[in-house]
Amino acid sequence: MAGIRVEGVARSFGEVHAVRNAAFEVEPGTVAGLIGPNGAGKTTLLLMLASLLAPDSGSIRIAGYDPVTEPHQVRRRMGWMPDTLGSWPTLTVRAALATSGRMYGMSSDAASDRAADLIGLVSLDPLADQPTRVLSRGQKQRLSLARALVHDPEVLLLDEPASGLDPAARAALRELVRKLAGDGKTVLVSSHVLAELEEMADTAVYLADGETAAPDDVARAGQAARGWRIRSLDADRLSAALEAAGFGAVAVVDRFGAVVPFASEADAAQMLAHLVGVGVPISSFAPAVGDLEHVFHDLNRQGGEA
Numbered sequence: 001m002a003g004i005r006v007e008g009v010a011r012s013f014g015e016v017h018a019v020r021n022a023a024f025e026v027e028p029g030t031v032a033g034l035i036g037p038n039g040a041g042k043t044t045l046l047l048m049l050a051s052l053l054a055p056d057s058g059s060i061r062i063a064g065y066d067p068v069t070e071p072h073q074v075r076r077r078m079g080w081m082p083d084t085l086g087s088w089p090t091l092t093v094r095a096a097l098a099t100s101g102r103m104y105g106m107s108s109d110a111a112s113d114r115a116a117d118l119i120g121l122v123s124l125d126p127l128a129d130q131p132t133r134v135l136s137r138g139q140k141q142r143l144s145l146a147r148a149l150v151h152d153p154e155v156l157l158l159d160e161p162a163s164g165l166d167p168a169a170r171a172a173l174r175e176l177v178r179k180l181a182g183d184g185k186t187v188l189v190s191s192h193v194l195a196e197l198e199e200m201a202d203t204a205v206y207l208a209d210g211e212t213a214a215p216d217d218v219a220r221a222g223q224a225a226r227g228w229r230i231r232s233l234d235a236d237r238l239s240a241a242l243e244a245a246g247f248g249a250v251a252v253v254d255r256f257g258a259v260v261p262f263a264s265e266a267d268a269a270q271m272l273a274h275l276v277g278v279g280v281p282i283s284s285f286a287p288a289v290g291d292l293e294h295v296f297h298d299l300n301r302q303g304g305e306a
């Protein structure tokens with residue numbers, strides 16, 4: 001299969017079980033978020049997928065190839081954006097990208113053309129002929145992404161790509177990642193900033209304590225009760241209406257409105273209709289956190305209870 005396939009993968013460093021049991025698939029044309037708290041094993045897992053670290057056990061396929069036994073095939077088809085850019089500080093942005101292209105076997109002309117295209121793609125035009133050491137952290141992130149794309153890979157592995165980016169650059173990154181998936185590429189993006197992944201990812205791989213969550217647990221967590229944030233132009237009327245509807249004890253009211261738990265979207269919709277019906281001027285009614293964050297917190301709760 002093209003895309004990414006991971007089965008029963010584990011990797012320890014001495015006594016530390018960084019990844020205990022990772023299993024998931026990402027189909028071509030899909031952006032998957034790799035989500036987990038600090039120390040969950042995200043970078044260790046990505047390094048194994050990128051053929052830079054051998055697993056102790058389990059099986060990995062990147063675009064159909066095994067990073068352990070076929071690292072060259074994998075590297076030809078996979079782009080890797082590490083969370084810190086180790087680059088050649090004295091080379092210009094253009095030269096760094098052209099050099100990367102040459103390392104993938106491109107002719108000098110093809111590598112220069114590719115460098116020029118990528119500089120435009122990640123909006124580094126004004127800095128193209130500056131040495132990479134003068135770049136800010138966010139600009140280095142963009143160069144790192146461009147480098148990962150040099151050989152037009154089928155599979156992209158991005159480790160915290162948005163860290164250090166300002167809001168405009170984050171939006172541009174999101175758009176670029178969506179476009180790459182639209183072109184049929186498989187993208188795995190790690191982050192612990194869930195809001196950032198929320199708008200970018202089609203699907204998610206949840207990693208906690210070195211283990212990926214089972215699909216059934218993810219589905220169950222997605223259906224669990226969640227908080228909805230309700231805002232009104234008249235906060236007192238909203239509080240009174242929630243109280244009268246029997247939600248006085250569970251609603252959390254603050255200066256941003258009220259957060260009320262509903263077991264399902266249908267229950268939330270019913271309450272919205274009720275509030276509007278009794279004349280509360282509602283200005284906003286939406287889940288208090290995004291889908292990924294909701295599942296993430298619920299999975300962590302299930303883990304804690306186990």
Ligand SMILES: Nc1ncnc2c1ncn2[C@@H]1O[C@H](COP(=O)(O)OP(=O)(O)OP(=O)(O)O)[C@@H](O)[C@H]1O
Nearest residue numbers: 013016018036037038039040041042043044045192
């Ligand atoms: N080379 C190493 N030697 C020893 N322990 C390591 C090594 N690399 C990672 N670890 C440990 O493995 C665990 C997982 O680390 P990893 O960097 O994969 O987590 P992460 O999910 O990427 O974390 P973060 O979100 O903080 O970047 C941590 O406990 C870490 O200390």
